[in-house]
Amino acid sequence: MRRSQAVAIALVVALTAGTILLLSASGFEVSRALGALVRGSVGSWYAFGSGTLIRATPLILTGLSVAVAFQAGVFNIGAEGQFIVGAVAATGIALSLGTLPSLITIPAMLFGAAIAGGGWASIAAVLRIRFHVLEVISTIMLNFVAAFGVSYLVRGPMQEHTHVYPQTETITGAAQLPRLAAGTRLHLGFLVALAACGIVWAYVRFTASGFRLRTVGANPDAARSAGQIDVTRVTHRAFVFSGALAGVAGAIEVSGVTFALYENISPGYGYTAIAVALLARLDALGVIGTGILFGALEAGATAMQRDAGVPSVMVSVIEACVVLALVALGRARIAGGRSSR
Amino acid sequence: MSIASAFLEATVRTATPLALAALGEVVVERAGIINIGLEGIILSGAFGALVGATHAGAWGGYAVAIGAGVLAAAIFAVFAVWLRADQIISGTAVTLLAVGLTGTLYRALYGAAGAALTIPTTGPVAIPGLSRLPVAGSAFFDQPAVTYIAYLMTAAVWWWMRGTHSGLALRAVGERPAAAEAAGVRIGRVQFGALVFSGASGGLAGASLVLAQAGTFAENMSAGRGFIAIAIVVLGRWQPLGVALASLVFGAASALQFLLQALGLALPYQLFLALPYVLTLAALAGVAGRVRAPANLARVDDV
Numbered sequence: 071m072r073r074s075q076a077v078a079i080a081l082v083v084a085l086t087a088g089t090i091l092l093l094s095a096s097g098f099e100v101s102r103a104l105g106a107l108v109r110g111s112v113g114s115w116y117a118f119g120s121g122t123l124i125r126a127t128p129l130i131l132t133g134l135s136v137a138v139a140f141q142a143g144v145f146n147i148g149a150e151g152q153f154i155v156g157a158v159a160a161t162g163i164a165l166s167l168g169t170l171p172s173l174i175t176i177p178a179m180l181f182g183a184a185i186a187g188g189g190w191a192s193i194a195a196v197l198r199i200r201f202h203v204l205e206v207i208s209t210i211m212l213n214f215v216a217a218f219g220v221s222y223l224v225r226g227p228m229q230e231h232t233h234v235y236p237q238t239e240t241i242t243g244a245a246q247l248p249r250l251a252a253g254t255r256l257h258l259g260f261l262v263a264l265a266a267c268g269i270v271w272a273y274v275r276f277t278a279s280g281f282r283l284r285t286v287g288a289n290p291d292a293a294r295s296a297g298q299i300d301v302t303r304v305t306h307r308a309f310v311f312s313g314a315l316a317g318v319a320g321a322i323e324v325s326g327v328t329f330a331l332y333e334n335i336s337p338g339y340g341y342t343a344i345a346v347a348l349l350a351r352l353d354a355l356g357v358i359g360t361g362i363l364f365g366a367l368e369a370g371a372t373a374m375q376r377d378a379g380v381p382s383v384m385v386s387v388i389e390a391c392v393v394l395a396l397v398a399l400g401r402a403r404i405a406g407g408r409s410s411r
Numbered sequence: 412m413s414i415a416s417a418f419l420e421a422t423v424r425t426a427t428p429l430a431l432a433a434l435g436e437v438v439v440e441r442a443g444i445i446n447i448g449l450e451g452i453i454l455s456g457a458f459g460a461l462v463g464a465t466h467a468g469a470w471g472g473y474a475v476a477i478g479a480g481v482l483a484a485a486i487f488a489v490f491a492v493w494l495r496a497d498q499i500i501s502g503t504a505v506t507l508l509a510v511g512l513t514g515t516l517y518r519a520l521y522g523a524a525g526a527a528l529t530i531p532t533t534g535p536v537a538i539p540g541l542s543r544l545p546v547a548g549s550a551f552f553d554q555p556a557v558t559y560i561a562y563l564m565t566a567a568v569w570w571w572m573r574g575t576h577s578g579l580a581l582r583a584v585g586e587r588p589a590a591a592e593a594a595g596v597r598i599g600r601v602q603f604g605a606l607v608f609s610g611a612s613g614g615l616a617g618a619s620l621v622l623a624q625a626g627t628f629a630e631n632m633s634a635g636r637g638f639i640a641i642a643i644v645v646l647g648r649w650q651p652l653g654v655a656l657a658s659l660v661f662g663a664a665s666a667l668q669f670l671l672q673a674l675g676l677a678l679p680y681q682l683f684l685a686l687p688y689v690l691t692l693a694a695l696a697g698v699a700g701r702v703r704a705p706a707n708l709a710r711v712d713d714v
Contacts (some may be wrong), residue, residue: 074493081489085508096519145499193692201696205538206447206499208695210638214688222681291684344503381518383630386511393504 078398080343082391089387093380103378111366120255121372126365128153128339130263131319133346133357133364134270135312141274142308143287143354148194148209149316150340151216155190156183156317158220160324161331162243163227163240172244179321182343188310188316189218195309199302205309213340228331232311238331247326259322264358266315267281271354283308291388298344316340338386342368344391348396417669418663419550424624426662427558428453431616433647433654434564440644441572443585448487448504449613450637451509455479456617458513461530461628462520464621469531473557480603480614481607488606492599506637514630532626533557555623559616561655564612566662571649580601581605585705598688598693603623613637635688642691648702657694664690 094100111122132149139146160179167175194212197203223229224236231239247257274280285293286304293299319339324331346364350356367389371382414572432453439446446452456476463475474504533555541552572578583591584601592598616636621628639661646660647653669684 075678078489078494085486089512092516093519098519114670147503151695190610197692197696200700202700203692204699207638207642208692210635211688211691214635215685218681218685218688221684222679225681226679232693310455341507344500348500381515383511383514383518386507387515390504390511393500393507394490396506397490397501398494398556400494402497 075398079395082395082398086391087383098378098380103380106374106377107370111370116254122362122366123256123371124259125368126362127182127260127263128319128323129342129346129364130361131266131337132343133314133350133361134267134354135315136343136347136356137350137352137357138270138315139308139312141287142283142305143314144305144308146155146191146209146309146312147206147344148191148212149343150336151213152190152313152316153320153336153340154216154220155333155336156187156320157324158223160184161182161241164241165239168242170244175245176247176325179325180318182312183317188314190311192315195306199306204352220331224331224333229295236333240330246326246329247280257326259326262322267354267358273357274354307378328390342389345393348393414670414673416546416550418666419547421666421669422659422662423550423554423558424666426658427550427561428619428636429640429643429661430561430655430658431619432637433643433658434568434646434651435612436640437569437651437654439605439609440708441585441604441649441705442581443588444491445498445600445703445708446609447499449640450506450633451506451594452483452610452613453617453637454484454513454633456614457621457628457632458517459614460618460621464530469533471621472622473615475691476614476618477611480617481610484606492602510631517628517630530620530627541673543546557619557623565651565655571670585603585707588707604711622695639687639691642695644697646694649705661687661690663712
């Protein structure tokens with residue numbers, strides 16, 4: 071290990087330890103907080119199923135979205151915004167199809183959300199391909215625009231009928247994903263997320279299209295000259311594919327957990343997704359494991375805030391430290407270089 | 412105050428933190444580094460300003476903010492300069508770290524009630540003579556002191572990059588690192604120095620949000636200004652004067668909501684809140700393909 075690596079890792083450890091020390095210095099009981107963290111995430115079957123796995127579902131899907139994009143050399147950090155527009159589309163569809171059976175409504179919601187998320191990501195794709203705008207900036211700008219858009223919708227045209235709360239009407243039972251078992255809040259969306267990982271894994275590994283995606287990510291110039299690959303098209307497809315996955319995550323959150331559209335429908339899933347994808351080393355199946363890990367952390371952090379008063383935003387520190395540790399170990403990079411003009 | 416001068420005053424006020432942050436980023440990018448962590452630097456500065464101001468007055472707030480910004484920039488530098496790690500991932504992590512740390516510390520130190528709404532702030536200081544100029548006079552020359560620092564810094568960075576030996580070394584590192592190294596320039600040191608400067612100016616930008624605008628701190632109050640500042644660097648074509656002008660354009664976009672409210676237009680307020688972000692996209696689309704970034708900028712060929 072190089073000296074600089076050792077220093078970087080020491081820095082990450084110091085940051086983590088420093089946060090814990092600061093918390094205990096400001097009067098929080100660390101042991102009680104850690105106890106709550108464990109109890110709230112893996113302490114019981116109920117906590118695991120109705121806490122951890124529920125939080126893991128959107129993280130697996132958004133993590134998968136980020137992993138697909140990064141593999142193609144697309145730095146999409148707009149999963150947050152694509153998640154939001156997916157949630158908007160799903161809610162809109164659910165509210166207008168209210169009386170139809172689940173078998174029509176729920177697939178329509180997922181499909182609509184995929185189109186909305188893919189379309190939203192497509193804006194960043196066109197900006198990069200036609201106008202050479204770095205997607206890091208454009209996707210973040212689009213996240214803000216999406217968040218303000220929801221804020222407008224739930225206070226304006228989509229607000230519930232009493233016009234008191236900044237949220238939409240509750241979607242009907244037909245638009246809600248079924249529970250996986252009695253006595254748990256875990257819904258079918260978790261299995262959808264697992265299936266999506268399997269499909270993406272097989273797509274990237276076994277299909278020609280998936281191979282082109284990886285090739286463009288690894289070396290766009292070689293893909294163009296030696297592989298006769300239409301780099302522009304593959305890049306655009308990666309944006310749309312990635313956005314669609316994040317959009318589906320938004321639909322599942324509405325259909326399985328919140329049952330209505332709120333202003334802060336995502337507590338930053340799209341940003342946590344970056345850590346989820348990097349820790350899985352962009353592997354579609356690996357995302358399942360890292361998604362559950364971060365789901366446990368977030369569920370535990372919620373319990374920690376409730377029982378020990380420790381701010382749940384502390385999870386962001388842990389996530390940042392994980393990413394920095396991976397960077398220090400040389401394990402975090404997006405595939406290959408960026409495409410030249 | 413007339414509507415026009417109120418609009419101009421709000422333009423300059425909201426442009427100040429953007430200009431400060433973007434000037435730091437210009438120096439960093441001319442040294443071949445792109446720092447997405449700028450957002451985190453501004454947020455660290457804002458929180459530092461709160462802590463400093465509650466304990467040692469407004470000027471203490473500025474001092475602590477600069478320290479906090481430099482610290483955040485130094486963490487980024489360890490990974491991006493020393494380890495030569497992916498700058499975008501490192502920068503994203505630094506921003507995430509700042510969001511988590513400032514949020515956690517804010518709630519730990521100030522509790523659920525939040526900070527007092529009245530911390531010591533710095534009010535406008537009129538410059539004799541200049542502030543009496545018609546319309547634009549009070550807008551540009553009756554501002555908090557930190558705005559004047561932004562003016563001075565624009566001129567200083569312009570002069571330094573263009574007219575000094577060390578400024579030339581900085582540009583050489585960003586354009587032709589191999590040539591710079593052969594000429595005896597220590598690349599790592601130049602880049603580290605550039606990041607320390609941007610940490611200070613980004614911290615100051617955060618401080619101006621707290622001490623010259625809001626008068627209090629809120630979680631995530633940087634609200635994407637770091638990313639907008641990076642876009643401003645592109646729009647300003649990596650030139651300090653261009654960056655100052657581009658900052659004013661964005662300030663105007665934010666100030667538009669005050670103007671339209673004053674005119675009594677009943678449009679949804681979210682439209683105005685979203686305007687700077689939409690403008691960033693539109694402006695980048697118009698400019699990004701036609702400008703040339705420093706040759707060695709962070710494996711980023713298509714900003």
